[in-house]
Amino acid sequence: MKQITCPIASIDWYNEDTRRILLDLPAGEDVTFHAGQYLQMVLPQKKCPFSIASAPHLKGQLELHIRPTPGSEDSAIIEELLDNAREIEIQVPLGDCFLTEKTDNPLILLAASTGITQMKSIVEYLEPEGFDYPVYLYWGVLSDKDLYLAELCQSWADKHENFHFIPVVSEPDTSPDWTGRTGLVGEAALEDIEDVSNATVFVSGGPAMVYATLDAFMARGMPEENMKSDIFSYAPRS
Ligand SMILES: Cc1cc2nc3c(=O)[nH]c(=O)nc-3n(C[C@H](O)[C@H](O)[C@H](O)COP(=O)(O)OP(=O)(O)OC[C@H]3O[C@@H](n4cnc5c(N)ncnc54)[C@H](O)[C@@H]3O)c2cc1C
Numbered sequence: 001m002k003q004i005t006c007p008i009a010s011i012d013w014y015n016e017d018t019r020r021i022l023l024d025l026p027a028g029e030d031v032t033f034h035a036g037q038y039l040q041m042v043l044p045q046k047k048c049p050f051s052i053a054s055a056p057h058l059k060g061q062l063e064l065h066i067r068p069t070p071g072s073e074d075s076a077i078i079e080e081l082l083d084n085a086r087e088i089e090i091q092v093p094l095g096d097c098f099l100t101e102k103t104d105n106p107l108i109l110l111a112a113s114t115g116i117t118q119m120k121s122i123v124e125y126l127e128p129e130g131f132d133y134p135v136y137l138y139w140g141v142l143s144d145k146d147l148y149l150a151e152l153c154q155s156w157a158d159k160h161e162n163f164h165f166i167p168v169v170s171e172p173d174t175s176p177d178w179t180g181r182t183g184l185v186g187e188a189a190l191e192d193i194e195d196v197s198n199a200t201v202f203v204s205g206g207p208a209m210v211y212a213t214l215d216a217f218m219a220r221g222m223p224e225e226n227m228k229s230d231i232f233s234y235a236p237r238s
Pocket residue numbers: 038047048049050051052065066067068069072073074075113114115116117118204205206207230231234235
């Protein structure tokens with residue numbers, strides 16, 4: 001893990017609250033990471049984790065998607081930094097929830113909100129060689145307007161027979177035009193996939209969502225070691 005200062009190459013808005021940030025890696029800086037790892041933004045008082053949204057084979061830049069948590073002091077500091085700064089100090093790489101090779105079993109990717117960033121890196125790492133086994137990407141959001149990467153995710157499904165994209169809205173009252181799946185993302189996956197005993201499952205979201213998903217998948221026969229999440233080391237269950 002190294003600490004470096006990266007110039008901000010660009011910032012674009014995906015929707016009213018989520019930004020895509022491209023960081024340039026300083027020339028001569030050799031930054032390697034695995035698909036699924038995260039970095040920490042170094043603030044004066046604290047370090048804040050953000051999954052790397054780009055795949056490791058894309059050299060020279062790192063992509064982040066940042067959405068503020070309403071009412072959070074740290075988020076307010078980060079938003080101000082993004083509004084004004086020209087460079088950002090980061091520590092990279094971090095996290096033990098990643099892929100370094102193709103899996104030889106089905107892969108279930110469960111993302112809550114901006115948890116999609118980690119899954120984007122994993123899918124873009126695997127995608128050039130195609131998918132030998134089924135890959136299921138479930139993306140849970142509160143409202144359909146939060147599905148800012150839906151077109152990209154659907155393009156993977158259109159291109160690869162073995163790739164399935166299932167967006168799930170948990171508060172359909174906020175989305176009057178939504179005709180897709182509703183409910184909780186982990187429950188939706190268990191409704192669709194009968195046998196999870198042989199699947200590798202990546203989960204990205206807050207601790208409550210991740211641990212509820214772990215319990216539900218284990219109750220359906222998934223061995224505990226088959227589920228990977230940053231939360232297991234970042235926020236261990238007491
Ligand atoms: C490993 C990790 C990766 C993260 N990646 C992103 C990201 O790509 N984009 C983003 O906008 N925010 C991400 N977050 C949340 C982000 O770090 C916080 O929103 C930020 O630090 C501001 O702190 P907070 O007080 O608002 O939120 P906190 O209260 O610190 O975070 C809210 C809760 O949600 C969880 N969480 C939120 N988003 C994610 C996520 N994508 N992956 C895993 N857990 C998450 C955190 O573990 C935490 O429990 C990530 C958090 C973690 C732990």
